Amino acid sequence: MPLFDYSRPALVDLCAGGGSVWCNLVPYFEHVIANDIIRDLIGAQQALMDGDAIACETRALCVAKEDKAGYHRLRDNYNATPSAAKYFALTLCCNNNMARFNASFRFNQTFGRRTWNSSTTEKVSRYTAHIRPYRSRVQFLPFDFARVAIPDNSMVYVDPPYSNTEAGYNAYWRKDDDRRLFEHLLRLAERGHAIAVSGVLRHNGKECPLLNLLINAGLQTHLLHSDYSAVSKVGPKESQEVLLTNYDPLEMMPTEVRQQPIEVVPA
Ligand SMILES: C[S@@+](CC[C@H](N)C(=O)[O-])C[C@H]1O[C@@H](n2cnc3c(N)ncnc32)[C@H](O)[C@@H]1O
Helix, strand or coil: CCCCCCCCCEEEECCCCCCHHHHHHHHHCCEEEEECCCHHHHHHHHHHHHCCHHHHHHHHHCCCCCCHHHHHHHHHHHHHCCCHHHHHHHHHHEHHHCCCECCCCCECCCECCCCCCHHHHHHHHHHHHHHHHHHHHEEEECCCHHHCCCCCCEEEEECCCCCCCCCHHHHHCCCCHHHHHHHHHHHHHHCCCEEEEEEEEEECCEECHHHHHHHHCCCEEEEECCCCCCCCCCCCCCEEEEEEECCCHHHCCCCCCCCCCCCCCCC
16 A cells, blocks of 8 residues: 555556455545456446445355355355346355456356355445445446546556466466556556556466566566465465555655555455
């Protein structure tokens, strides 16, 4: 949070995923655009902003912890006739709560022997209580990053799939997408927007083409220290997470950016 440019009126989160970044930054911007190519992921966030109907529907759709066959029926049903509530239910019941799609955008994550529980109720109510006061500020979009219209003078944040890691969303990140995003970000920087990009510089010896291109183009590198042991079954690997910016963050940090970030369900 201390690394964003809070002098801009609008925040655009181009690959918003589960929304942990935009929902923690929304108090500090007049306007927020939360975009992700997964339509129902964005649809679920919009519905949680709008009211409680999605939570009731999702809870009813979740299968019991032992019901693997029921999970497969729900997954087939979602892939035939998708909806935000079915998507949300699948993420709550699937392996590690990690949504995963194949290159044709069919949900293919395996059963996780999990379901809606009392902690889900508590998290949903904390999350909705946090975001709803900002309803008029937030616009949700389900587009490819290049199709998002960016308001003048924006803080544009991108946390794209990390093409040098094994994340589930890499399946629909195409071969030329690192370069396509790089060229898009250069055009946005030329138009005067502040740009911040997250990524993993090196992961088990593999470099990230997007980050290398951006560093060579002159963006500043800020090293981040994160611990994924709570969500990863795989042991610690050699990796370095970074945030790249085309501005100097130290001059931008408002003193009120000290609040404890709230956790959200992973993308
Ligand atoms: C690293 S995750 C983002 C995680 C997010 N920062 C969060 O807090 O949950 C990358 C996201 O990029 C999205 N994505 C992949 N290809 C995209 C594209 N072409 N345009 C927009 N979003 C895309 C994926 O669906 C995924 O949610």
